[in-house]
Amino acid sequence: MTHVRTVLGDVRSGDLGVCDAHDHLFLRSPRLPGQELDDVCAARAELEAFRAAGGAAVVQWTPHGMGRRAADLPALSRATGVRIVCATGLHQAAHYDPESLGRLRGGRLAGLFVSELTEGIGTTGVRAGLIKVAGGFHGLDAHARWTMTAAAEAHHATGAPIAVHLELGTGALDVLDLLCGELGVPGERVILGHLNRSPDPVVHRQAAASGCWLAFDGPSRAHHATDWRMPEAVRALAEAGFGDRLLLGGDTVVAGARSVDGGPGLPYLLRRVRQRLTEAVGPELVDLMLGEHPGRAFGVAWA
Template sequence: MSFVRTFAGDVSPNQLGFTYSHEHIVCRPPYWVEKGADDLLLDDKEKSQLDVLDFKRHGGRTIVDATAVDYGRDVAAVQQISNETGITIIGTAGFNKSFLWDAPMRDNLKQLVGNYETYHHWIEDKTVNQLADFVIQEVEQGLEGTKWRGGQVKFGTGYNRITPLEEKTLRAVARAHHETKAPIHTHTEAGTMVLEQIELLKEEGINLEYVSFGHMDRNPDPFYHEQVAKTGAFLSFDGISKIKYAPESTRIHCILELVRKGYEDQILVSGDTARKSYYKHYDYGLGLENIIAKWVPRFKAEADSLGFDGEKLITKFFVENPARCFTFKK
């Protein structure tokens, strides 16, 4: 039996439609709260919902909310947005990356995992299998003690390094995948350490066809991308609209290089929209509508001009590939 787990329950993969595969909708990351970094706090449910409605108005159907427990997700608010807009939303169990873990642990989580002061203390104290049990619970019972279950499991690593605690969460998430069959998503800081993540996942017996590696466009290296694609994994180009990192021409070139080499079935595209200044209804940014309304036509035009079928590729990246990537196969 194959299904996708969403805030509205388990659905057939063919129900997803046009999908953003990596976004953040409502979250208050404890690390950034502590630092007073207001731009990184998506803390107004109504404003986030307006951007989700913009996405829907242009034909969007599904959003993967990649906010893990240590990034201050608001499970109830995101579920309400899904319910009130009719947009399918997939939630995320697991972890992010180690530099966030020195922030104070939120009180509601302490009630579930014990009275730890920080995420670092919690992860350091628990065994790999105990952390795996927490992730399994979030997939099979509910995120942070709610009734809304996670639809993917996640871990992350830092820039050009994997700390011992990051390796610990990687192995915990891998073991949770074996138990639940939930798809795996990984955070890669600036697109680094993917090959090293792959080796650790192989040690845990993971079939890499169930894994999507994030932020591939932050490391715009076609040779590197091909090494990842050869494993059968999904590559997530999830920095669309962020010109400060690279022009869209660079991202499109890297994507089309993978297509040219035969990997079009392994590409995901999204925006990782995680700042007020990226959202239209918080701070006049490009908003959740930008990819579907403006980037997609631009990609089609460029792909067509180079002899590709732009329309077919857009259907691959936003409909067919997400439907396979986010499916539980039991």
């Protein structure tokens, strides 16, 4: 039996409930000055709005060193009734100051990931439930290869899934060549994010053939065509026999995108995206994408 590791403990995969498979309650980056997600009250209000829309779980992909506020997550989960999954891992180098990144390069990165998955994040006692890493634009640089190699080592030690930020939706096949080909991570333990940002049906099918999970998360902040093409991409994958590999997420990364600040926020996934996808592929598949699939994608037979 597999379990999803939430900030309040492990939950049976089948009991996760309606899930936003990729989002952020907290996030800081030097690339987004003045747009930080760092407000506990706003995070609580956002979770309450998501709960009111029918949501039950949120997977926060914010990795190590980007202000994930792990210590605040258990209280937020208890107060709102929304299950929260926290991440370990490392984003692109541009999201860190050189000094902190240098300290990480001086240690054993895989050991940090394993520790946060099995023992807890710092002194919080909160254990991560996934490893987040990132590719580059149409390729992988040395930093991406370093972090993905560490993620693969941590996966082999724990079974934890590896969730991958694809820069503007590109580089999916390079990521799979490295993680699944060179590093031996099973395809079903890899989750590719942002595929809606590069709606190439051929690449989507090739990626799906590896057995990986395909996450469609948005809405887009700039490339609006990806929003109306996303249902087409999901339908094409379902018709090609890959409907069992699909996930949905909101990916709220800046303060102005929260629903409590006038943006779409977490509720938009259930308030609008769900409705639009239902028209394209029917309610049964959409229910699976929001319910059963996240439990399977993030479920692990934790030791």
